[in-house]
Amino acid sequence: xxxxxxxxxxxxxxxxxxxxxxxxxxxxxxxxxxxxxxxxxxxxxxxxxxxxxxxxxxxxxxxxxxxxxxxxxxxxxxxxxxxxxxxxxxxxxxxxxxxxxxxxxxxxxxxxxxxxxxxxxxxxxxxxxxxxxxxxxxxxxxxxxxxxxxxxxxxxxxxxxxxxxxxxxxxxxxxxxxxxxxxxxxxxxxxxxxxxxxxxxxxxxxxxxxxxxxxxxxxxxxxxxxxxxxxxxxxxxxxxxxxxxxxxxxxxxxxxxxxxxxxxxxxxxxxxxxxxxxxxxxxxxxxxxxxxxxxxxxxxxxxxxxxxxxxxxxxxxxxxxxxxxxxxxxxxxxxxxxxxxxxxxxxxxxxxxxxxxxxxxxxxxxxxxxxxxxxxxxxxxxxx
Numbered sequence: 001x002x003x004x005x006x007x008x009x010x011x012x013x014x015x016x017x018x019x020x021x022x023x024x025x026x027x028x029x030x031x032x033x034x035x036x037x038x039x040x041x042x043x044x045x046x047x048x049x050x051x052x053x054x055x056x057x058x059x060x061x062x063x064x065x066x067x068x069x070x071x072x073x074x075x076x077x078x079x080x081x082x083x084x085x086x087x088x089x090x091x092x093x094x095x096x097x098x099x100x101x102x103x104x105x106x107x108x109x110x111x112x113x114x115x116x117x118x119x120x121x122x123x124x125x126x127x128x129x130x131x132x133x134x135x136x137x138x139x140x141x142x143x144x145x146x147x148x149x150x151x152x153x154x155x156x157x158x159x160x161x162x163x164x165x166x167x168x169x170x171x172x173x174x175x176x177x178x179x180x181x182x183x184x185x186x187x188x189x190x191x192x193x194x195x196x197x198x199x200x201x202x203x204x205x206x207x208x209x210x211x212x213x214x215x216x217x218x219x220x221x222x223x224x225x226x227x228x229x230x231x232x233x234x235x236x237x238x239x240x241x242x243x244x245x246x247x248x249x250x251x252x253x254x255x256x257x258x259x260x261x262x263x264x265x266x267x268x269x270x271x272x273x274x275x276x277x278x279x280x281x282x283x284x285x286x287x288x289x290x291x292x293x294x295x296x297x298x299x300x301x302x303x304x305x306x307x308x309x310x311x312x313x314x315x316x317x318x319x320x321x322x323x324x325x326x327x328x329x330x331x332x333x334x335x336x337x338x339x340x341x342x343x344x345x346x347x348x349x350x351x352x353x354x355x356x357x358x359x360x361x362x363x364x365x366x367x368x369x370x371x372x373x374x375x376x377x378x379x380x381x382x383x384x
Contacts, residue, residue, distance in 0.1 A: 028045065085220055209243055279301075
């Protein structure tokens with residue numbers, strides 16, 4: 001039996017998503033900018049997806065900009081907003097546990113002359129609101145904070161963060177990387193004070209290569225891609241209609257009976273944490289219940305390297321991650337694990353287990369039994 005616990009990296013596509021993607025690719029394949037019927041049918045898919053997504057957030061469809069995924073959404077939010085608002089200042093604030101698709105655009109902006117302040121986090125992955133307040137300056141144009149940390153599942157107090165920002169400097173733009181949060185949490189950008197928000201489809205059982213950026217109408221933002229003026233001139237290029245249609249179906253699915261779906265995944269997380277505690281030399285880095293995201297469990301395994309354990313599990317048909325799928329392309333020490341104070345000897349011994357709507361407790365039992373079988377062997381080998 002195959003056990004897939006790497007849903008934070010990518011999820012299995014839903015059958016209805018697969019069906020609509022195939023239909024658009026093979027039947028309704030017109031260019032949405034074309035003036036004929038096939039073009040109008042394609043355009044309708046985009047409109048319907050925008051309406052579905054806007055309804056899940058209680059915003060208007062024109063606030064939704066479709067992108068190629070989370071990385072593009074983060075890049076556009078950070079670079080587009082920074083450049084558009086440069087006259088107001090050149091200071092940006094973020095945290096010490098962001099995703100590479102936030103860090104790398106920020107590094108690029110630093111090369112352009114912007115100044116970035118990175119706030120540290122506490123042992124559960126949260127920034128100090130007082131430290132944030134002190135860091136905001138008259139020339140702070142942008143704050144970027146991850147809603148759910150992709151490695152340990154820490155949940156940022158988004159509304160409280162926004163209130164601190166807007167009270168200290170009302171013109172500062174608040175960007176939220178919600179790539180691990182959308183679909184798992186009820187998000188209300190207007191109420192929570194979110195100005196820009198990034199989302200990716202393949203984290204919610206949608207297709208890869210598509211996502212969106214929520215843009216509050218009052219936010220000034222510059223395009224990154226210029227051309228034919230699609231999407232109100234904010235992102236040129238023919239839209240990925242099959243992907244957008246699939247994203248719409250996935251979003252509707254995730255927010256239908258949402259509470260029940262998330263309760264079931266939360267139960268899996270809590271069960272996994274309890275079962276991990278049965279194993280000697282295991283430190284769980286994620287919190288139970290609503291103190292952390294429902295879908296992510298991080299655990300460190302003393303006496304074995306994460307990559308060795310990952311591949312040993314893979315050989316037994318259990319798929320997990322040694323951290324962010326994106327950062328694993330650039331091996332090194334996890335900034336998140338360092339930031340929350342994980343012991344030095346555990347930094348290279350940590351795995352992430354992440355759940356989706358298809359997972360079961362039976363799979364967790366298989367995973368735990370496999371860990372109990374493998375760890376004594378691997379630890380002996382490591383010591384030798």
